Amino acid sequence: MNKKVYLSVLGVLLLLSALGGIKFLQINRMIAQGKEFAPPPTVVTAAPARAIEWEQRLTAVGSLEAVQGVTVTAELSGKVVQIAFEPGAHVEAGDLLVQQDISSERAQLRADEAALALRKANYERARELLAQKVVTQAAFDQALAEYKQAQAAIENIKSIIAKKTIRAPFSGRLGIRLVNLGQILDAGEPIVSLQALDPIFVNFSLPQDRLTRIQPGLPVRIATDALSGEVIEGQITAINPQVEAATRNIRIQATVANHEERLRPGMFATVEVILPDARPVLAIPATAVLYAPYSDSVFVVVSKDDGLILRQQFVTLGEKRGDFIAVASGLEVGETVVSTGVFKLRNGMPVTVDNTLAPDFKLTPRPDNA
Numbered sequence: 001m002n003k004k005v006y007l008s009v010l011g012v013l014l015l016l017s018a019l020g021g022i023k024f025l026q027i028n029r030m031i032a033q034g035k036e037f038a039p040p041p042t043v044v045t046a047a048p049a050r051a052i053e054w055e056q057r058l059t060a061v062g063s064l065e066a067v068q069g070v071t072v073t074a075e076l077s078g079k080v081v082q083i084a085f086e087p088g089a090h091v092e093a094g095d096l097l098v099q100q101d102i103s104s105e106r107a108q109l110r111a112d113e114a115a116l117a118l119r120k121a122n123y124e125r126a127r128e129l130l131a132q133k134v135v136t137q138a139a140f141d142q143a144l145a146e147y148k149q150a151q152a153a154i155e156n157i158k159s160i161i162a163k164k165t166i167r168a169p170f171s172g173r174l175g176i177r178l179v180n181l182g183q184i185l186d187a188g189e190p191i192v193s194l195q196a197l198d199p200i201f202v203n204f205s206l207p208q209d210r211l212t213r214i215q216p217g218l219p220v221r222i223a224t225d226a227l228s229g230e231v232i233e234g235q236i237t238a239i240n241p242q243v244e245a246a247t248r249n250i251r252i253q254a255t256v257a258n259h260e261e262r263l264r265p266g267m268f269a270t271v272e273v274i275l276p277d278a279r280p281v282l283a284i285p286a287t288a289v290l291y292a293p294y295s296d297s298v299f300v301v302v303s304k305d306d307g308l309i310l311r312q313q314f315v316t317l318g319e320k321r322g323d324f325i326a327v328a329s330g331l332e333v334g335e336t337v338v339s340t341g342v343f344k345l346r347n348g349m350p351v352t353v354d355n356t357l358a359p360d361f362k363l364t365p366r367p368d369n370a
Contacts, residue, residue: 041307041308041350041351041352042345042349042350042351042352043351043352043353043354044301044338044339044341044345044351044352044353044354045338045339045340045341045353045354045355045357045358045359046301046336046337046338046339046353047285047288047336047337047339047355047358047361048334048335048336048337049282049283049284049327049332049333049334049335049336049337050282050283050284050333051280051281051282051333052280052281052283053278053279053280053281054278054279054280054281054283054319054321054326054363055274055275055278056274056275056277056278056279057272057273057274057275058206058210058213058214058272058273058275059270059271059272059273060204060205060206060252060270060271060273061204061268061269061270061271062202062203062204062222062254062268062269062271063202063203063204063266063267063268063269064200064201064202064203064224064264064265064266064267064269065200065201065202065203065265065266066172066195066196066197066201066265067196067199067201067255068170068172068195068196069172069193069194069195069196069265070169070193070194071190071191071192071193071194072097072166072168072169072190072191072192072193072194073188073189073190073191074098074100074166074185074186074187074188074189074191075163075164075166075187076100076163076164076187077184077185077186077187078100078101078102078164078184078185079100079101079182079183079184079185080098080099080100080179080180080181080183080184080185081099081100081182082096082098082099082181083097083098083177083179083180084096084097084098084099085097085098085174085177085192086174087174087175087176087177087192088173088174088175088176089173089174090171090172090173090174091168091171091172091174091194092168092171093168093170093171094167094168095167095168096165096166096167097166097167097168097174097191097192098166098179098191099164099165099166100164100165100166100185101164102160102161102164102165105157105160105161105164106161108157109154109157109158112150112153112154112157113154115150115153116147116150116151116153116154118150119143119146119147119149119150120147120150122143122146122147123143123144123146123147125143126139126140126142126143126144127140127143166191168194169194170194170196171196172194172195172196172197173194173195173196173197173261174192174193174194175192175193175194175195176192176193177191177192178190178192179191179192195264195265197258197261197263197264197265198257198258198259198261199234199255199256199257199258200256200263200265201237201253201254201255202220202222202234202253202255202256202269202271203251203252203253204251204252204254205244205247205249205250205251205252206249206250206252206273207248207250208243208248208249208250210250211239211243213275214236214239214252214273214275215236215239216235216236216237216238216239217235217236218235218236218273218274218275218276219233219234219235219273219274220233220234220235220236220254220256220271220272220273220274221233221271221272221274222234222263222269222270222271223269223270223272224263224267224268224269224270225268226262226263226264226267227262231364232256232258232263233256234254234255234256234257235254235255236252236253236254237253237254237255238252238253239251239252239253240252240253252273254271281318281319281326281327282326282327282331282333283324283326283327284298284324284325284327284337284339285323285324285325285337285339285340285359285361286320286323286324286325287323287339287340287342287359288337288338288339288340288342289315289317289325289342290312290342290343290345295314296314296316296317297312297313297314297315298312298313298315298330298331298337298338299311299312299313299337299338299342299345299347300312300313300331300335300336300337301336301337301338301351301353306350307350307352308350308351308353309348309349309350309351310338310345310346310347310349310351311347311348312346312347313330313331313337314330315327315328315329315330315331316328316329316330321363322361322362322363322364322365323359323361323362323363323365324361324363336353338351339358339359339361340358340359
């Protein structure tokens with residue numbers, strides 16, 4: 001009996017040993033396969049570092065101002081008997097805006113015209129009689145003076161009528177009506193705003209150290225949130241001869257076309273002055289940079305015998321424009337860098353380049369939903 005138990009235990013031990021050996025061989029084989037396994041290359045998008053020229057520009061914040069803009073007011077007091085304009089309408093220079101009551105002036109004009117006719121006849125009669133030596137020189141001088149006084153009286157009453165007939169001083173766009181029919185206007189009381197909107201001025205300031213780089217005629221670009229990202233071009237037309245003592249800035253004025261009158265006086269605008277000299281830079285997509293507190297870096301795609309791998313390269317960055325950023329040092333012209341998704345990469349990683357879905361990088365991006 002003891003011999004049978006012993007043989008049974010021995011058989012179980014041999015079976016366990018065989019199973020352990022088989023498992024050991026399987027594990028060793030799996031470890032060897034794991035060491036030999038190479039992950040497939042990561043698919044990336046890439047772009048070359050390009051040497052390009054960037055235009056030099058000065059940026060500022062400006063405000064729009066009408067080339068001509070006034071609030072039309074009454075010169076003399078009087079009752080409004082006619083309003084000849086529609087609020088918001090475009091008017092030409094000389095168009096009638098408001099007519100004040102001039103009934104008494106017209107009556108006075110007819111009386112003055114009759115008096116002028118009489119004084120003129122007396123003057124001409126005195127001139128004939130003076131030639132015949134019938135009247136004295138003093139009588140002729142008196143007739144002449146009365147004739148000129150009658151002329152002056154008519155000119156005066158016509159001037160009053162003209163001042164009460166309020167017309168547009170220049171062509172432009174009217175604002176909101178501020179008077180009503182039958183209202184008694186006092187001298188200086190506002191009637192309506194009139195603004196000449198095409199072209200329109202843009203006023204902005206630059207530091208005094210930029211004065212030597214700007215001159216009349218330089219092109220400018222104007223952008224405002226009212227135009228949904230659209231840029232309008234113009235040029236510098238005036239530079240203030242005096243630097244502001246409080247800010248040490250110099251005031252500059254540019255003129256831009258405004259045919260559709262979408263720009264209005266008082267609007268905020270960003271201004272870019274385009275300088276005539278361009279600056280060469282080494283540019284890469286801004287999304288190619290891995291930003292870090294210790295240093296910024298990019299992943300350069302380099303060739304090896306068995307394919308492409310990544311080399312992390314630390315760089316010094318410069319100005320950013322649009323979708324691109326300038327590299328001051330760390331890269332050479334023509335080196336290819338990973339353009340997107342750099343946060344998930346590491347040094348030495350094998351990659352393959354596929355730009356099928358690569359973004360279209362631009363210096364002046366204009367998103368559809370901007």
